[in-house]
Amino acid sequence: MADPVGHPSPVKGQVAVFRGELYRARGAEGLWPCVELLPEPGRPAPEGVAPREAADGSVGYPVPLEHLEAWYAVTWTFRWRRELFECTAATPTTFSGNYLGSDELFAKEHLKRRVIGYRGVFPRDEVTELEQHRKDLLQPRHALVRRLDEVDHFRPKTYAVHRGRTYPAAAEADASGLIALTTGDDRPEDLIADPRDPSGERLLAAPEQLDAWYRTHWTFRWKGGPFDAVGTVDGRIKGIYTGGSWGFADSWQLTDETALYGYTRYTVQAGLKNVTDLEQHRTDLLPKQ
Numbered sequence: 001m002a003d004p005v006g007h008p009s010p011v012k013g014q015v016a017v018f019r020g021e022l023y024r025a026r027g028a029e030g031l032w033p034c035v036e037l038l039p040e041p042g043r044p045a046p047e048g049v050a051p052r053e054a055a056d057g058s059v060g061y062p063v064p065l066e067h068l069e070a071w072y073a074v075t076w077t078f079r080w081r082r083e084l085f086e087c088t089a090a091t092p093t094t095f096s097g098n099y100l101g102s103d104e105l106f107a108k109e110h111l112k113r114r115v116i117g118y119r120g121v122f123p124r125d126e127v128t129e130l131e132q133h134r135k136d137l138l139q140p141r142h143a144l145v146r147r148l149d150e151v152d153h154f155r156p157k158t159y160a161v162h163r164g165r166t167y168p169a170a171a172e173a174d175a176s177g178l179i180a181l182t183t184g185d186d187r188p189e190d191l192i193a194d195p196r197d198p199s200g201e202r203l204l205a206a207p208e209q210l211d212a213w214y215r216t217h218w219t220f221r222w223k224g225g226p227f228d229a230v231g232t233v234d235g236r237i238k239g240i241y242t243g244g245s246w247g248f249a250d251s252w253q254l255t256d257e258t259a260l261y262g263y264t265r266y267t268v269q270a271g272l273k274n275v276t277d278l279e280q281h282r283t284d285l286l287p288k289q
Contacts, residue, residue, distance in 0.1 A: 011087050014137065017070040018046055018063055025071060028062040029054070032234040033145050035071055036060030065145070071138040078130040080122045081110070087130075088119070095130075096121045144235055144272070151280075154218045154229040154237055158285070161212040162188060162205060171215060171285075178204040179213060213285045220275040222268055223252050229278075233269050237278075241266040 016025035016035050023046070028034035037046050038060050045051065049061040065071075076087035078095055083106060085097030099107055099118040111118035148154075160169035160181050170180040180194050180202045191203035207213065218229035220239060225248050227239030241254055249256075254266035272278075 011090055012075050014071070014073050016063070016068050018068055020069070021046070026060065027234070028052070028060065029234055031062050033065055033141055034062040035065065035068060036062050065138065065141060068138060071136075071141070073135040073137055075133045075135075076130065077133065078127045080120065080127055081106075085120070093124055094121050095124060095127050141235075147272075148232055148235070151218075153232040155231045156215065156217040156229075158215045159213075160205065160210050162191070162210055164211065169213060173207070174204075178206055179210070181205055207286055210286060215283045215285060216280055217283075218278065218280050220278040222270045222275050223248075225252070227268065230267075236269040236271050237275060238267060238269050239275075241268065 023037040089096040194202040
């Protein structure tokens with residue numbers, strides 16, 4: 001029978017496999033989408049990986065996703081008197097666990113009350129069906145990275161179309177009414193160089209030279225409230241609240257960024273699974289003829 005005591009993975013937590021070695025792990029906040037390896041005390045650090053101190057003082061070793069062989073979440077379950085528990089601790093003589101069943105009479109008779117639910121500590125020889133469960137974290141993270149890349153992290157963008165080709169463009173015309181286009185090596189002969197750009201990659205176009213000039217942005221709903229998307233942070237979509245309810249902002253503890261921007265701005269960072277009505281919009285910027 002598998003047993004979490006002495007097992008290289010934790011009773012509950014995350015595990016990453018790097019160069020064939022198992023490590024406790026966590027997402028590297030601020031270095032998304034990297035994963036931080038957490039060697040056990042006394043165990044050598046992963047070779048060739050620089051340490052990084054987190055805000056709480058703990059030290060991890062960040063590794064890019066593509067260098068990992070696996071990354072998964074581990075839990076263990078067992079049964080005691082035929083009832084199912086999630087293992088929270090294991091010693092050579094006992095198992096501790098949170099009750100996953102629904103028999104209230106059983107729980108009140110045999111277990112200790114938690115804030116929510118019940119827990120117990122049991123002799124090892126009374127425990128049956130001890131089992132490890134793994135939830136893959138690596139492939140879903142790869143899929144999320146690809147999705148965010150495909151939509152440029154839901155950032156607002158501005159584009160101009162010149163002779164059928166689309167270029168990134170300035171969101172506003174300059175003082176002379178010209179629009180800056182980032183063309184790179186492609187330099188249409190009828191456009192002029194932007195004297196403010198030392199790289200030479202930006203050219204200036206008059207509105208009448210363009211087929212289209214437009215801005216794209218994304219909106220979504222979170223907890224029923226409306227938001228404008230402004231990008232992503234650590235794989236979560238960031239949005240500015242566009243509703244008019246201070247009570248909503250207070251109830252859901254939105255982040256007040258007023259001091260940074262000088263006007264009222266409440267934001268949220270939400271997982272994509274928790275947002276609804278995610279939609280892209282286009283606003284035409286060319287003057288109407």
